[in-house]
Amino acid sequence: MQPPVAEKRPQTTEHHGHTRTDDYEWLRDKGSADVTAYLEAENEWTQAQTAHLADLRQAIFDEIKARTLETDLSVPTRRGDHWYYGRSFEGREYGASCRVPVVDAESWVPPRPAEDVGPDQPALPGEQVLLDLDALADGHDFFSLGGSAVSLDGTLLAYATDTVGDERYTIQVKDIATGELHDDEITGVLGGATWDRAGDAFYYSTVDESWRPDKIWRHVLGTKQADDELVHHEPDERFWLGVGRTRSDRFLVIAAGSKTTSEYRYLDFDDVAAGWQVFAERRAGTEYSLDHAVIGGEDVFLVLHNHTGPDFELATAPLTPTPAEAWTPLIAHDPAVRLEDVDAFAGHLVVHQRSDGLTQLRVLELGADGVGDDYLIEFEHEIYTVGASGNPGFAQPTLRLGYTTLAVPSSVYDYDVRSRELTLLRRTPVLGGYDAADYEEHRLWATAEDGERIPISIVARRGRTGPVPLLLYGYGAYETSIDPYFSIARLSLLDRGAAFAIAHVRGGGEMGRRWYDDGKLDKKPHTFSDFAACARHLIDEGWTTADTMVAEGASAGGLLIGAVANQAPELFAGFVAGVPFVDTLTTMLDASLPLTVMEYEEWGNPEGDPAAYETIAAYAPYDNVTGQDYPPILAETSLNDTRVMYVEPAKWVARLRATATGRRDFLLRTEMAAGHGGVSGRYKSWHDRSFTLAWILDRMGLARAKS
Template sequence: MTTGPQQPPRAEARPVEETHHGHVRVDDYDWLRDKGSPEVTAYLEAENAWTQERTAHLAGLRQRIFEEIRSRTLETDLSVPTRNRGWWYYGRSFEGKEYGASCRVPVTDPDDWTPPRPAADCAPDEPALPGEQVLLDLDALAQGHDFFSLGGSSITADGDLLAYAVDTVGDERYTVRFKDLTTGGLLDDELTGVLGGVTWHPSGTDCYYSTVDETWRPDKVWRHRLGTAQADDELVFHETDARFWSGLGRTRSDRFLVIASSSKTTTEYRYLDTHEDPATATWQVFCERRQGLEHHLEHAVLGGEDVFLVLHNAAGPDHELGVAPLAPTPPEQWRPLIAHDPAVRLEDVDAFRTHLVVHQRSGGLTQLRVLDLDETGVSDDHLVEFPEPLYTIGSGSNPSFDQPTVRLGYTTMAVPSSVYDYDVRTRELTLLRRTPVLGGYDPADYEEHRLWATADDGTQVPISVVCRRGAREDETMGSRPVPLLLYGYGAYEMSIDPYFSVARLSLLDRGAAFAIAHVRGGGEMGRRWYDQGKLLAKTNTFDDFTACARHLVETGWTRPELMVAEGGSAGGLLVGAVANRAPELFGGIVANVPFVDALTSMLDASLPLTVGEYEEWGNPEADPEVYEAMAGYAPYDQVGAQAYPPILAETSLNDTRVLYVEPAKWVAKLRATDPTGGGRPDVLLRTEMAAGHGGVSGRYQAWHDRAFSLAWILDRMGLADVDPDHRGPGLPQGD
């Protein structure tokens, strides 16, 4: 590797040759995979130094953006309390502290479901509510660690014991400790190598947890009895099929524990009746796995009868809600409660004693559907409605089976995240809290739009756009193009629905627009949207994104040199592929923890996630058609001697989902293929040396991290010198 004061780092080419299905593939930079090598560390640090040098002129802007985020955020705050059994639980944050605390107060009136409100003049060092108990001081737990993440935390049914999981590396392998909430002391029990957290048996003597195999696949579920060593824990389930992940939970009624074993296309549930002794109880398979059959299990009481609710795709791809007895039952015997409708994608169901809440989407928007229950069964069926045409709605924390209200979250691209209680009896919505945005923020100062682009195959692709009201207005031309950040993901049926961001205001208030391309591979338009953007149809994802970019240019929203593309993880693969296919459409590209070396990863079954991802991407090692398809779109394989826009690739050294080596190799190859021989100095690699897939920990660190990206984006847009309080002068003008 050679560097110079005016030259970007150059990784040495060390060719490794492989042959698959008659195709010879040469990889010059696989040596960067050796994470423990001083040479690899030196290369990553050299890239970090180059990135700092090339962005040194943005240091002031980065600090201003950080201060803007901070000044808009109520730093000392608390969440809306959530009632669970005899307590109200909430989180607190404090000015100057990264992580905050989790707290609770006792319920004083069992018939009152209105969450308590703290005094307006509550000082940070005072209890927010009378009788406050601090469960976890997260800043104290994080002390001495460069990285800190709280995983799952759960409390026994009697409220006396708290299990909490922490990760201080970033590799998502957690250590679980147990806290006695009556004394404040820790038990001797400690569980290591846990994925996430634990699930308590209602008895409070036993808990269950998952561990991962060498490929980071959750494959085992264990039962731990308090007071015993982890080495003595009982293995209650082992998933041996490498395509499947296992996980566990508890029904809201507390009646059943469930283990879900899931691949991308198939699920199987086991359940345990908690009325039985956990040491002798038997787990039962609800429905033997069938390839392609997906279902989700929940316990409910309908018409006085205990039943299982089964959300499944046996009747159609957009799912049906069925009913089954509390016994192993094949799909042929599931009775429909909500029949399959190809225009409505059913996504989840929450069961309560007096009602059911169904999460669904239609026309590209989320919906909450409430089914009222009485002694005969379902007595009514209605939607929770809001007046705005473009929004995201979902149920929030609703742990109690007996609660008469539904806690829900609501947001738009202009309306900050809002918490409501919906009274099912009266159908009344009560706004409990809207995330404060300090400095006089008014949603009416921003405008939101739903646009539709036409892909090459004629498919209509939705785009959600937000900008400052009047940002496109021009006194002489009527309207003008504006700088625009286009975000995309498009994988795993994950929908990127409209959402609000405080940090995004630093873009909008400088005159830029923000847009989400709801491309195929996600789930925004139902199951077909996902099916048409996976496996051999994956290129539809990239075609949709370029179609959205072209639509925004052709309709006058922006110009290519003013548009920046951004995506992370599988969205990083998206923007990496688009960089190869249509580099002329963008003035810059941001790729966060990007899956850009997809073919190499999918050819290596020993890597985390690979085998389980075959049903998403295909198996290129076994199938020559899949190999050729992936080789044809994988960003690393398709890098060529062509012009690219400036690229900012951001990754984390301890990421277990998308290894740092993928963007490192990508950047190395981009440098080596520069037709000018200059090494593409505007291609930057930034590696967090103490973080995981989610980036740095701590809110202030995260704000600095986002400020870095936003400053680079604004610089690419020509807005680095624009004062957000005086947006007119200095904006790039339309032709």
């Protein structure tokens, strides 16, 4: 059996005096028989080339399954008069969302379910099943719940589903008491719905032809979608829209944002007649967010903004349109602390921030005289990730937070602001006798080409006595931080003797806004050289060797993998690129493609700017494939991905196979019924990850190792 050979059908274009020939652009024709045949041939080749790993794949799947508590329940979250939670069941892909009534209105301690409750029994007294996700997914190869929202009076549920993978959702409305569906059905929606306070209407967003959320609509129950009110349209193709309510439920807000600029509109439910108002008109380079708080008995807007510095300041403003010059500082800008978000509650504020590469939660207590004590919630591990979530109640005195490390499973805590007590509610069970003490995790620092110190998070089993195989993960874009996290699937690597590390390269947000700015636009090459520097550091410090280290990244991280494969192939035994953004120049030259115009402020506009063209052309993985010996590469994609189209890795693999020398061990695996996030359903996703991990272990020389 020979690998597929994509036919060369040259297409030539010219930009800024540069002539560019593309032999494989014809693969973009998704519906053609030739393209389908090629993708299927690549899948067959990949299956044949990995057939020897079938037993290992099954072993890894069995390990993931054996370590996972399949019939389980999330920690209930209180909203109004009910506790909401999710359930999972052994043998079922998706599970269910449920609720039970609040018994003690004064208590914020979540109820605990009975042990070993079967799937056909209520987990708690009075349980209502809001959504049976397995029933909704029945008959579909793909299923995704885009979001669900209960009306403020608790009687109606609006939920959005996608059964294709293209992230175009359909909203339906369910009467919770009767289980009956209303006739309302809203199609072509991005995400979910936001109820207004009265519960007789909800808001949603739709996208334009470039997959940009550009319109916010209001739907009145009982009417047709064609009659929905267009609340706001954003014509600037760099901006996208979102809609939501403040935690206090007093305001509805519409956010318009580009990569560098934002603008908020608000509707006061206490004064609907005043209509929608712009809080602060957009200014190029000024980003801000808006929330409602009550401080010292006064209603104010909380404004988290970068008007006074790149790492953001927290300010207050009156409940009227207010320019940036009139915002009053509450937490001044500090270049050592990146303020990322703020949650407002009746008795306290919670600020999400990061310093020296670590996430932090900061509490500001509120009293009759205004802001009182200001402090951090402390944790003991060297590296960790903490964040607040599941806190819908404005009046709640507790803070629900999540905590994890590379070795400590995801943990749910309640922090009582009144007593300052931190209570562990749940730690994700890992069956089979897992003990976090069997693993060591550290923060390392590599030195980049320009002298910058790059943080690395690493975990391995204790007892290492020399270099071990290692999986190095990276992303480095959009100011997205890849913070330390626990993974049950990863144990199948660690327990076979491998280590896992995250390279916190520039382009992400781990070290503040400057970290992002120093890895975008014309400084994007820092992302790639940082990753190579981290690999060299791990080799030089004796953690691993080049012939046993594998690199992995997905989406924009797949761009990172493709660029490093061209620039430093000698450092790795293999590369895994998931839904990779590898045909960067072609995508950014075509303003009609999804997301391109919105991405100009991240990557540059090569069509309109010769300098941006030169920069992207110099690193774009597809354009820079050369006649060198690459290590084995596994590219994974999905046919219905609207963010990074399947054609990018398909073209990349075709060019690699036609151009490279030496081994030319390149595999393309396309999920034919999935989107950007891959397959749906937990068992399908476990099989999917088992395939990738088996390939990685084979590259490491650990395919025969036993856990």
